Amino acid sequence: MTAPRITFPTRGITDRAFQYRAAVKTDLKATFARERKRLAAEQAAKDAAQQQTLDLAADNVRPLTVRGAK
Helix, strand or coil, X not given: CCCCCCCCCCCCCCCCCCCCCCHHHCCHHHHHHHXXXXXXXXXXXXXXXXXXXXXXXXXXXXXXXXXXXX
């Protein structure tokens, strides 16, 4: 059994890039929507890159034969 992984904040409270936000001013719905959009864009970029690596030359593709078509 493995021990739970300990995670730490990405920025310290003394870091100048840290900006405190009160919980009242935090919109979780918008935050999750923004992250979903960002993750979808990353996945789309990965999919596009992978699609470009596929070799779909005409000599590799064969038509399907239909048996018993009416």
